[in-house]
Amino acid sequence: MTKENPSKKPGKKSWGIPKQPSTGNEKDGKKHFLTQEQLESLQKKHQDKVRFSFIYFNREHELFTCGKAPDGWFLVLFDNLKEISKLTKNEFLFNQRYKNHYDTHQHDWDRQDKTRYYPLPKGMFEQIKDDCWQFRLSSSNGRVHGFMIENVFYIVWLDPHHNFYPDERFGGEQYFDAPLTPYQELEIEYERLKEQNASLEEEKEELYQMLEEYEEKLKEYEKKLNDKVS
Incomplete structure (x- = not known):
């Protein structure tokens, strides 16, 4: 005849800490955090x-x-x-x-x-x-x-x-300016040509002004020459 365990109250369920689900990687008797599938994926x-x-x-x-x-x-x-x-x-x-x-x-x-x-x-x-x-x-x-x-x-x-x-x-640490991209090189060349063009424009204006001054002087000279002849 089976004896009842007096420590258990009838009608009450015994509660305990639930077991962790198996990782499928416990064949060696050791518990692992990664499943066999995860280990194989890492490998x-x-x-x-x-x-x-x-x-x-x-x-x-x-x-x-x-x-x-x-x-x-x-x-x-x-x-x-x-x-x-x-x-x-x-x-x-x-x-x-x-x-x-x-x-x-x-x-x-x-x-x-x-x-x-x-x-x-x-x-x-x-x-x-x-x-x-x-x-x-x-x-x-x-x-x-x-x-x-x-x-x-x-x-x-x-x-x-x-x-x-x-x-x-x-030589220890060596510091150099970063190389330029082709676009950066074009930008620099564009700015250089822009400045050069501005400088040439100024020079052209100066030459035009000089030319006008010489034309005025030439007219004055011709007038004086004509006055002497007449």
């Missing part, structure tokens, strides 16, 4: 090819204007971006072969002056602070700085002169 992202975005690209900072970068430097940049785009995120960031070649590593923001913090909204910068990376184009061609979310590398600064980590042996 897949690490196997996707690297892509680049310029949506947060900035060239207003005085140290990263790309000023005085030779035309050939931009070819080196695009060649490197092309080759990196053939790699997975894992290969690019963690494979020793490519890590040695591109010298990929994260920024130590605690050792950096705040003037070198990425020019992003404060809340956003705090969010991506631990996902900031840099890589070199070559030992003499500078570096690229940005942050990586999933397999997308968001380029923030191009650094052909190694200004993020300046070395006094090579």
Whole structure:
């Protein structure tokens, strides 16, 4: 015969802390915050090819204007971006072969002056602070700085002169005027021609005035000459 549990009152339901729903990722006996599907999605992202975005690209900072970068430097940049785009995120960031070649590593923001913090909204910068990376184009061609979310590398600064980590042996920080866009060059040429035209107009007016004065003098001379003859 089954004995009733005296601690339970008849007609009352026993309440307890509800169990968390299974994540589907507890086969190893451990509880995880991510489901197996989410883990597989993250792993897949690490196997996707690297892509680049310029949506947060900035060239207003005085140290990263790309000023005085030779035309050939931009070819080196695009060649490197092309080759990196053939790699997975894992290969690019963690494979020793490519890590040695591109010298990929994260920024130590605690050792950096705040003037070198990425020019992003404060809340956003705090969010991506631990996902900031840099890589070199070559030992003499500078570096690229940005942050990586999933397999997308968001380029923030191009650094052909190694200004993020300046070395006094090579001149330290280097400041150059930003290069001009074709439109800006046309604007400057337009203003130059406008000023030149204004100057020529003034010169033309002066010449016209001189011509009128000479014509008046010529008329006076002719009149005097005619008076003498008559």
